[in-house]
Amino acid sequence: MSVRFWRPLPRRLRVGAVVAVLLAGSLAGLVHDTPATAVAVPSDQVTSHGPGAGRGHGRGFDEPAVGFAPPSTRLVPATPEEVGLNTAEIEGMLADLRAYLEAPSDGRPLYPGAVVLAAHDGKIVVHEAMGHAVKYADANGTELPADQQVPMRPDTIFDMASISKLFTSIVVMQQVEAGRIDLDAPVASYLPTFATNGKESITVRQLLTHTSGLPSWRRLWDYPDRESRIRAALEVAPKAPPQTLYEYSDLNLITLGVLVEKVSGKPLDVLVREGITEPLGMVDTGYNPPAAKLDRIAATEYQTDPPRGMVRGSVHDENAWSLGGVAGHAGIFSTANDLAILAQTILNGGTYQRQRILRRESVAQMLADYNEAFPGHAHGLGFELDQRFYMGALSAPSTAGHTGFTGTSIVIDPLSRSFVILLTNRVHPRREWSNVNPARRVVADRLAQALAVTPRRGRTAWYTGRDDATTATLTLPVRLRTDRTRLAFDLFVDTEDSDRLTLEISRGETWEPLPFVVASRGRVSEHDGVISGFTGRVWQVARAEIDGPPGEVRIRWRFTSDPSQRGRGVYVDGVRLGDAEGTLFDGEREPDAFLADGWVQADR
Structure with a gap:
């Protein structure tokens, strides 16, 4: 038995970086x-x-x-x-x-x-x-x-x-708007003392994003007065060159506090x-x-x-x-x-x-x-x-x-x-x-x-639930009539990367991944049978094609979660199977055909 994608798509249509898509479409056209x-x-x-x-x-x-x-x-x-x-x-x-x-x-x-x-x-x-x-x-x-x-x-x-x-940080951005600060200017151009210990190239932006290379902390109250404490913060030696290390650092923001005072008076x-x-x-x-x-x-x-x-x-x-x-x-x-x-x-x-x-x-x-x-x-x-x-x-x-x-x-x-x-x-x-x-x-x-996730078809959709460290399976036994069968279903995925949904197929005792394509609002991506993470918080249409002789098969949606930190979860709805003879299975008409272990029918 071979498994093929339903409709191979030109690479130019496939999804790029999820973050770029989100920012392009979700924050005022950012x-x-x-x-x-x-x-x-x-x-x-x-x-x-x-x-x-x-x-x-x-x-x-x-x-x-x-x-x-x-x-x-x-x-x-x-x-x-x-x-x-x-x-x-x-x-x-x-x-x-x-x-x-x-x-x-x-x-x-x-x-x-x-x-x-x-x-x-x-x-x-x-x-x-x-x-x-x-x-x-x-x-x-x-x-x-x-x-x-x-x-x-x-x-x-x-x-x-x-x-x-x-x-x-808001005050910094207000000073940027006022023209007093350039985010990509060296901090030392505003605070010359900061240039000590090789920090001449660190920028304002790098302080805001904690990529300056500064250490996370320095004990300041041991110094005798405020002036010496500020100087100790500004003169600290970096832990790494800028833009080579993420290090959450109080010293970044202490420095910015001094900077905005300097430029604004x-x-x-x-x-x-x-x-x-x-x-x-x-x-x-x-x-x-x-x-x-x-x-x-x-x-x-x-x-x-x-x-x-x-x-x-x-x-x-x-x-x-x-x-x-x-x-x-x-x-x-x-x-x-x-x-x-x-x-x-x-x-x-x-x-x-x-x-x-x-x-x-x-x-x-x-x-x-x-x-x-x-x-x-x-x-x-x-x-x-x-x-x-x-x-x-x-x-x-x-x-x-x-x-x-x-x-x-x-x-x-x-x-x-x-x-x-x-x-x-x-x-x-x-x-x-x-x-x-x-x-x-x-x-x-x-x-x-x-917040509701509304089923796409009918009053309910299959939902994985929210338990950690579990495996939930939704299995559909079905008899294929021809040597080519198409599977389609509506899919909503919002998980952390390590909580994964796997689409699988079996003709006997073993299971193998069933590759599929998902599409929504002009975004298309191919999956080798596994999907997880942030997918835009939108319903997608998933499609796969099964090649092989007629006979009994089982199709399974298997969701595995790790011990902590779940997303909103996974929903599957509107499962359909079709072949050259027409509709083979409609999940909205035959919900009892599914064998659910850990999955539930949810109305939101």
């Missing part, structure tokens, strides 16, 4: 010939595609948006149902987060408290607090008396830690206030929060080096603290509500409530991947991209966000016009107690699952 030439084509049209278009609710997961959201989009509360989300998934998100408040077998909960906010198409569908903003008295985890513990509130103010880097905190928080109405966001807000601030860590005791209301990061609480890499305090405004501003292309803080072209550049040479480390200008370890099932080449060491995260998904913010005080009372990435993935996964 052209991504090379990172250095990325530009945005203005477009304020809300465009929906797919079977759910025009259903009277928010877009589904299989209806990727084109371009930025209309600049008039503003955040308002809504129920999940009002925007087409699955309420059970939103309730499951909250239940999962509450479960992390309970101590597992090691006696340590994932965090004392949390605030979560999720929005879709400008509608806030959940904003809830749980647990405690202050719970412990010391580094040993001694609980405070009940009357001294402070419950978490929706408006609790958190130390954002490295999410502060996004604010610095204003302190960083003033630049953030005048350029971001005041125009956007972010009333609880800034550095060094006033004492009057202390009762709303979540505690962080009990620190002994330096000996600061229980930190609350002062920046947790020791280097930022030693720099007076204002630094390019850390220092921002904010709330979920304020961060939501920033997220929607990014989705709107730099505008919120008629206040523009960035040009659309600048936002597009911030969301373009400049690190294709460093697989797994996709990065825009300040924003991290496509990091499944905390973006979960919302991950895509255009998904942007950042995390903070204190337990904070923000995930912005332009394709679904959604975002989710999780703020925790996971370092309270000690940083070693937990890793909050499971909770970060949970909120992203649940929001992705709440």
Whole structure:
């Protein structure tokens, strides 16, 4: 028996780089010939595609948006149902987060408290607090008396830690727009001290994308004053030549904070206030929060080096603290509500409530991947991209966000016009107690699952489910009538690369891959029987051709997942078989013919 592709296609029609396709079609017509030439084509049209278009609710997961959201989009509360989300998934998100408040077998909960906010198409569908903003008295985890513990509130103010880097990056882009900074100019042309130790060629862009070669960190608080600490940061020796290594580095952003102060003549905190928080109405966001807000601030860590005791209301990061609480890499305090405004501003292309803080072209550049040479480390200008370890099932080449060491995260998904913010005080009372990435993935996964994938034919489609470390099979026994049979089916794939769907065929005890072609919206690709990863969040038509004598065969869709980090999953619908005599099998008419092990029929 031989297996052939249904319709061989000219190579010029086959899919190129998935990232380039996405950026070309999903961010306001963003052209991504090379990172250095990325530009945005203005477009304020809300465009929906797919079977759910025009259903009277928010877009589904299989209806990727084109371009930025209309600049008039503003955040308002809504129920999940009002925007087409699955309420059970939103309730499951909250239940999962509450479960992390309970101590597992090691006696340590994932965090004392949390605030979560999720929005879709400008509608806030959940904003809830749980647990405690202050719970412990010391580094040993001694609980405070009940009357001294402070419950978490929706408006609790958190130390954002490295999410502060996004604010610095926006300020950098504002200075680029003002003509004071050239992204590809050497940093030393603005800060001559930076040229020491062979760093003359490092550019501003390389600092933003963490490809400068600088080490990740340097202990600054051992130096006697702010001036010597800044000098120590600027004069640090590189770890590698620029553009040869991805190394996430606080020193990159500390340097950028100093740079924007130099070119503008204003302190960083003033630049953030005048350029971001005041125009956007972010009333609880800034550095060094006033004492009057202390009762709303979540505690962080009990620190002994330096000996600061229980930190609350002062920046947790020791280097930022030693720099007076204002630094390019850390220092921002904010709330979920304020961060939501920033997220929607990014989705709107730099505008919120008629206040523009960035040009659309600048936002597009911030969301373009400049690190294709460093697989797994996709990065825009300040924003991290496509990091499944905390973006979960919302991950895509255009998904942007950042995390903070204190337990904070923000995930912005332009394709679904959604975002989710999780703020925790996971370092309270000690940083070693937990890793909050499971909770970060949970909120992203649940929001992705709440977004519908609409069956292409009929009311249901076959779905793999969402379990990790499993193998699910969907088998179709069928008798072929002729020596040439055509198979077609609708296919939706959104997984990480290591979670794979294999199409197979058997005439006896053994199985062999069945090559197939998938096509959708002018994109065509050939597969040797295996498909995985990001495929555009759209339904595709898959086709294969089976050559061989008539007789009994089995066709199988086998999905294998690894131990962690799932995407939205795989759907198969509308299975059809045909030959010279006509239709051989129609899966919509004969659903009971399938033997499902791990696959279920799903209506969304």
